[in-house]
Amino acid sequence: MTKIRAKISGVNGWVPNYVLTNKELETIVDTTDEWITSRTGIKERRILKGEGQGTSVLGIEAVKGLLKKTNTDPSEIDLLICATTTPDMMFPATANIIADAIGAKNAFSYDLQAACSGFIYAVTTGSQFIETGKYKKVVVVGADKMSSIIDYSERTTCIIFGDGGGAVLLEPTEENVGIMDSILRSDGSGAQHLHMKAGGSRKPASHETVDNREHYVYQEGSAVFKFAVTNMADVSAEIMAKNNLQGEDVTWLVPHQANKRIIDATARRMEIGEEKVMLNIHKYGNTTSGTIPLCLWDYESQLKKGDNLILAAFGGGFTWGAIYLKWAYDPS
Numbered sequence: 001m002t003k004i005r006a007k008i009s010g011v012n013g014w015v016p017n018y019v020l021t022n023k024e025l026e027t028i029v030d031t032t033d034e035w036i037t038s039r040t041g042i043k044e045r046r047i048l049k050g051e052g053q054g055t056s057v058l059g060i061e062a063v064k065g066l067l068k069k070t071n072t073d074p075s076e077i078d079l080l081i082c083a084t085t086t087p088d089m090m091f092p093a094t095a096n097i098i099a100d101a102i103g104a105k106n107a108f109s110y111d112l113q114a115a116c117s118g119f120i121y122a123v124t125t126g127s128q129f130i131e132t133g134k135y136k137k138v139v140v141v142g143a144d145k146m147s148s149i150i151d152y153s154e155r156t157t158c159i160i161f162g163d164g165g166g167a168v169l170l171e172p173t174e175e176n177v178g179i180m181d182s183i184l185r186s187d188g189s190g191a192q193h194l195h196m197k198a199g200g201s202r203k204p205a206s207h208e209t210v211d212n213r214e215h216y217v218y219q220e221g222s223a224v225f226k227f228a229v230t231n232m233a234d235v236s237a238e239i240m241a242k243n244n245l246q247g248e249d250v251t252w253l254v255p256h257q258a259n260k261r262i263i264d265a266t267a268r269r270m271e272i273g274e275e276k277v278m279l280n281i282h283k284y285g286n287t288t289s290g291t292i293p294l295c296l297w298d299y300e301s302q303l304k305k306g307d308n309l310i311l312a313a314f315g316g317g318f319t320w321g322a323i324y325l326k327w328a329y330d331p332s
């Protein structure tokens, strides 16, 4: 019997209009454009402004465009997974809100939380539903409104993050394209270095938690940096070795966009040149679950059927992982 694989048959991204530049950040915290650019590679990021605007807005816009591009009727969607760390609410799932807004009446939908590795986790999970043969159209969204949990008085963390999201459509194929392999990892002992102190069941919101600024990202930047460099490079090298791929066989590295220095270290380890690395950190910063689909969207016109892509991410949890996929279509 021929193996059914999941292929990405379309991608779309969406970012809000408001551009928060390094120059503007210089007026908010004690920093400089030069420091941010040289330490992270980020020049600007997008911010979702407006009352009542949550992560679902990013997802809804990304999915609407995806359905249009791929000529998909919302009623055909079987499953919608939203990878996010900044859900609209603690419950219901942001995926439920997105599915309702786009009219995916026949879909079941759920959120997946794996911080910056969320999209890789969700594509791997979504592809398994396709591989069983039971589901035909799975939408995977990666979106985060990071500005909702960032302390704009804390200069080491606030310069990194931005808002944005993207979505892909997964469909079955019997051709030699699609999701070929994935490696997913987690290590909960890393929680101490990157977490949000309050607002969960362990420490519900109170006047005191708000006064103590405990509803924002707590990040020990240099500790996270060391784990990210090692693990993102290791898992990328591991998935290449597992699939007998050399640097020259890889058409594109699609890395999570957290810090240009982490991305460079991963590319060096994979022995691939910078011309093969998708990069948009300079314009969007770290959009957490949004970075990888936003990269695929930005570079879609350069992708050809059969291209070998390695998607790699590292994030809070700690979580990390890599996907090896063969791109399934030529540019239109």
Ligand SMILES: CC(C)(COP(=O)(O)OP(=O)(O)OC[C@H]1O[C@@H](n2cnc3c(N)ncnc32)[C@H](O)[C@@H]1OP(=O)(O)O)[C@@H](O)C(=O)NCCC(=O)NCCS
Residues within 6 Å of the ligand: 030, 031, 032, 035, 036, 039, 040, 116, 155, 156, 157, 159, 160, 219, 220, 221, 222, 223, 224, 225, 228, 258, 259, 286, 314, 315, 316
């Ligand atoms: C956050 C990060 C950019 C900080 O860069 P860094 O090189 O590690 O910087 P450090 O925290 O060691 O700080 C170095 C110095 O710069 C200063 N500094 C920190 N932020 C600054 C800013 N925005 N502007 C100017 N100076 C800054 C520090 O105070 C420190 O000064 P000191 O040497 O006088 O004490 C980097 O650690 C990082 O990218 N970490 C990984 C983040 C990540 O991937 N997170 C998401 C998980 S996916």
